[in-house]
Amino acid sequence: MAELCGVIGIGQTRYAAKRGDLSIAGLVREAALRALEDAGLEWKDIDAIVIGKAPDMFEGVMMPELYLADALGAVGKPILRVHTAGSVGGATAIVAASLVQAKIHERVLTVSFEKQSESNAMWALSLKQPFQVHVNAGAGGYFAPHIREYIHRSKAPDNIGILVAYKDRLNALKNPYAHLQIPGVTPEQIEQSPMLWEPIRFLESCPSSDGACAMVLADERNAERSGRSVAWVRGTAMRSEPTMFAGRDEVNPRAGRDCARDLYAQAGITDPRRDFDMAEIYVPFSWFEPMWLENLGFAEEGTGWKMVESGATMLDGDMPVNCSGGVLSSNAIGASGMVRFAEAAIQVRGDAGEHQIDGARLALGHAYGGGSQFFSMWAVSSEKP
Amino acid sequence: MTEKLPDKIETIITPISLEYEYTPGTASTIFLRGMKQGRILGQRCPVSGAVYVPPRGSSPTHGVPTEGEIEVSDHGTLRSFTVVHLPIPGSEVSPPFVAAIILLDGADQTCLHVVSGCEPSEVRMGMRLRAVWKNRADWDYSFENIRYFEPSGEPDVPIESFRRESSA
Amino acid sequence: MREVAVVSFAQSAARREPARNEVEILMPVVTQAVEASGIPRHEIGFTCSGSCDYLAGQAFSFVSAVDALGAWPPIVESHVEMDAAWALYEAWAKIQCGMADSALVFGFGKSSPGEIRDVLTLQLDPYYLAPLWPDTVSLAAIQARVLLESGKASERDLAEVAARSRRDAAANPGAHQRDPSGVDELLARDYLVSPLRVHDCAPISDGAAAVVLAAGDLARKVCDRPAWIRGIDHRIEPHALGLRDLATSPSTRLAAEKAGLGSVPPEVAELHAPFTSQELILREALSLDAGVRVNPSGGALGANVVMAAGLVRIGEAARSIREGEASRALAHATSGPCLQQNLVCLLEAD
Structure with missing residues (x-):
């Protein structure tokens, strides 16, 4: 019933702790212009814009799409602003795809960004919540107990997080856009980095980045005549569950499992480890790689760490994960989910340069947010459905 | 014009100050009134029977109002924790400190609080805890009437007994 | 284009609400809209809301609204940092894709806590x-x-x-x-x-509103006169x-x-x-x-x-x-x- 949707243009900024050379508008334009150029299009060719970002308090601008309308060529067009916490970059791409799939628009520009240097992100995440105990030490403090429980349940050895971080930091060296690039990085260096929220070390954590990511999505006719390689959207899925409830499993949340199942059914995937050629998974702290491998069905419950330990998720493994360096290497929060979606598309378009997986045909983009409760995913392929 | 202007302006500082008066809501009002009296009060989901502490007014799994005033114990079990080595902006708690997920006896919903009164290296999952309250004279309408939780000395609860998604 | 109709609508009595928080205001409104739609809550295919952190004065303020929904088993859900009319637009597009046949759309906010x-x-x-x-x-x-x-x-x-x-x-x-x-x-x-x-100026109001959308035959089935x-x-x-x-x-x-x-x-x-x-x-x-x-x-x-x-x-x-x-x-x-x-x-x- 739905129209096909393909990614025909992708643009990213260089991610950095502070992009002092650009205003907020300049940042989103850098990504948007690169996506348009990649698609061989101009502003006038775009029918609608879908923009996403995480809390407005990161920049101190309320509903910034109003101010950004001019910079994004949106004047006289529809513009939608999505916010679904950390999963927002993915959710934004899914909303944009739905406008094409619904045959409402032919070509949609979707952008997501965060300019965290405009304020202090950890401060914004640690704001004292009224009527609650103020022990909120940023996202790491929130997720560390969940990681501890995962380690206990799965009996994973202590070094798994270090292996993930080492892999992603090596991959980041092959991605010119990555924020954290540590030439000559060693596992020992990661192990000796300061413990921030036990068991999470400094080099097992994501940085705080400025950056933006953009994609041009098109319907079948426009994708085919673009002359560009196309990443066809084979499925999109979202799921949400409450932050806290009696008996909730925060380590392996059902919303993530249900979301993956929905996605795989759409894309005809029966064995994700066999069917996908690579995956970009939202891993802000190293241990979330084995946790999400299980949640996504790449590994049986309790065995995700064995996949990591075996090297399966490395660039030359059988199921490469986060070839771009992942969220551990660049984290402009509002953009991070879209970067996962875009990096999956870049792979199946054969455009990933040094971090390309040879012959990648089917790839997963994954994002999550809130207290591991909001999930968005898509599957993209070089092959038309 | 003698002042030399910079070639590039990277930062301008625009102070933003907004004041809000928060409303705790009816469920939190029950909890905060309890705190003032040194009691920990929650509410029950009328569908599942789960007791939510602190109550937030709704049963998240059923989308219905929680009911009643259910007093729970100030003893509980540590479900998981982290040792935080970073300062919390705007907090008096100084690192390293233990932030823990605690299930109070009589409650079905965990809460977050600080564990102190022992070395961080002694803290473990399944450990039994009890609340350490401020002096009675200092009790306010605040969860922070409980300064922290400390080991109670009761035997640990087997971690295998922790339920997941059963009572939802 | 698929035929899509508004089959129910509920709103709180707008006023300054010094006693109830956002979730407590929202929950009965959602319940009322869902019950009036005649579609069982767990059969509604998509949920989308509109709200704003700066109204609430808290980052991620929309997250707590999920507590008002009974989102268990997990639901297909999205949120716009816009007036919920645009959430309705997103939901309408989702139904146009064929990814849902019905949707719950809601918006909420308290203007009274801040200036x-x-x-x-x-x-x-x-x-x-x-x-x-x-x-x-x-x-x-x-x-x-x-x-x-x-x-x-x-x-x-x-x-x-x-x-x-x-x-x-x-x-x-x-x-x-x-x-x-x-x-x-x-x-x-x-x-x-x-x-x-x-x-000449709008009053300062706290409240919530919800709408249920349904496509084609479903709308006709649950509603005598769909809009x-x-x-x-x-x-x-x-x-x-x-x-x-x-x-x-x-x-x-x-x-x-x-x-x-x-x-x-x-x-x-x-x-x-x-x-x-x-x-x-x-x-x-x-x-x-x-x-x-x-x-x-x-x-x-x-x-x-x-x-x-x-x-x-x-x-x-x-x-x-x-x-x-x-x-x-x-x-x-x-x-x-x-x-x-x-x-x-x-x-x-x-």
């Missing part, structure tokens, strides 16, 4: 405008002045909008502006920010006020054209105009003549739940159809300073 006039200032360009702290009423007053100077309206016209809205709001249990003063009485009052008087969405579109204008003719609303006109308003006028129009002057600008942009019943609910001047007021317009327009008062109705929502962004939704009976 809403100042909070909305943070919507402005952070480099050139926001540091000057022009508040939202002052900007609307500049717009009203442009309108008056254009010769298209007088202060008496503004007062007539206010008097009519107050009269209608008094009959609407969802509204809370109940002062039934006449035009002359209103004109005798002092200015708040010239040329606007207090009654079909015949067209929906939204457009934005430049941000800088100096780039716009503030006495007109070209984005509203364009959205109406794209939504298929055409030359057949609606019988009822629910316009999201937080200021009297904005209603006059919108009426002109939509070419609504005196025969069109405007804001029978009392409009945003009767109750202005920021982030839900646009959705309320769609809900009220749909109600006029479902209750047989109209067979063709127009709903409008706005966002941003001085009507920067506008959505038009056209509803019809079978």
Whole structure:
């Protein structure tokens, strides 16, 4: 019933702790212009814009799409602003795809960004919540107990997080856009980095980045005549569950499992480890790689760490994960989910340069947010459905 | 014009100050009134029977109002924790400190609080805890009437007994 | 395009809510809309909401709203940091894709905890405008002045909008502006920010609203007289006020054209105009003549739940159809300073 949707243009900024050379508008334009150029299009060719970002308090601008309308060529067009916490970059791409799939628009520009240097992100995440105990030490403090429980349940050895971080930091060296690039990085260096929220070390954590990511999505006719390689959207899925409830499993949340199942059914995937050629998974702290491998069905419950330990998720493994360096290497929060979606598309378009997986045909983009409760995913392929 | 202007302006500082008066809501009002009296009060989901502490007014799994005033114990079990080595902006708690997920006896919903009164290296999952309250004279309408939780000395609860998604 | 209809609508009685928090206000409204839809909660295919962190003064404030939904087993859900009229647009698109046959849409917000006039200032360009702290009423007053100077309206016209809205709001249990003063009485009052008087401005309201959408046969099955969405579109204008003719609303006109308003006028129009002057600008942009019943609910001047007021317009327009008062109705929502962004939704009976 739905129209096909393909990614025909992708643009990213260089991610950095502070992009002092650009205003907020300049940042989103850098990504948007690169996506348009990649698609061989101009502003006038775009029918609608879908923009996403995480809390407005990161920049101190309320509903910034109003101010950004001019910079994004949106004047006289529809513009939608999505916010679904950390999963927002993915959710934004899914909303944009739905406008094409619904045959409402032919070509949609979707952008997501965060300019965290405009304020202090950890401060914004640690704001004292009224009527609650103020022990909120940023996202790491929130997720560390969940990681501890995962380690206990799965009996994973202590070094798994270090292996993930080492892999992603090596991959980041092959991605010119990555924020954290540590030439000559060693596992020992990661192990000796300061413990921030036990068991999470400094080099097992994501940085705080400025950056933006953009994609041009098109319907079948426009994708085919673009002359560009196309990443066809084979499925999109979202799921949400409450932050806290009696008996909730925060380590392996059902919303993530249900979301993956929905996605795989759409894309005809029966064995994700066999069917996908690579995956970009939202891993802000190293241990979330084995946790999400299980949640996504790449590994049986309790065995995700064995996949990591075996090297399966490395660039030359059988199921490469986060070839771009992942969220551990660049984290402009509002953009991070879209970067996962875009990096999956870049792979199946054969455009990933040094971090390309040879012959990648089917790839997963994954994002999550809130207290591991909001999930968005898509599957993209070089092959038309 | 003698002042030399910079070639590039990277930062301008625009102070933003907004004041809000928060409303705790009816469920939190029950909890905060309890705190003032040194009691920990929650509410029950009328569908599942789960007791939510602190109550937030709704049963998240059923989308219905929680009911009643259910007093729970100030003893509980540590479900998981982290040792935080970073300062919390705007907090008096100084690192390293233990932030823990605690299930109070009589409650079905965990809460977050600080564990102190022992070395961080002694803290473990399944450990039994009890609340350490401020002096009675200092009790306010605040969860922070409980300064922290400390080991109670009761035997640990087997971690295998922790339920997941059963009572939802 | 698939046929999609509004099959139910619920709202809280708007007022300042010192006792209840957002979730406590929202939960009964969602329950009421879902029950009135006749679709079991767990069969609703998609949920989408609109709200704003800066209203709540907290980051991720929408997250707690999930607690009002009974989102277990997990649900397909999304959120826009916009008025919930745009959440309805996202839900409508989702149904158009065939990814859902029904959707719950809601918006909520409390304007009373902060100074809403100042909070909305943070919507402005952070480099050139926001540091000057022009508040939202002052900007609307500049717009009203442009309108008056254009010769298209007088202060008496503004007062007539206010008097009519107050009269209608008094009959609407969802509204809370109940002062039934006449035009002359209103004109005798002092200015708040010239040329606007207090009654030219929307009240400060806390509340929530929810709508259930359903496609084709499902809508017919659960609803005797579905309010079909015949067209929906939204457009934005430049941000800088100096780039716009503030006495007109070209984005509203364009959205109406794209939504298929055409030359057949609606019988009822629910316009999201937080200021009297904005209603006059919108009426002109939509070419609504005196025969069109405007804001029978009392409009945003009767109750202005920021982030839900646009959705309320769609809900009220749909109600006029479902209750047989109209067979063709127009709903409008706005966002941003001085009507920067506008959505038009056209509803019809079978």
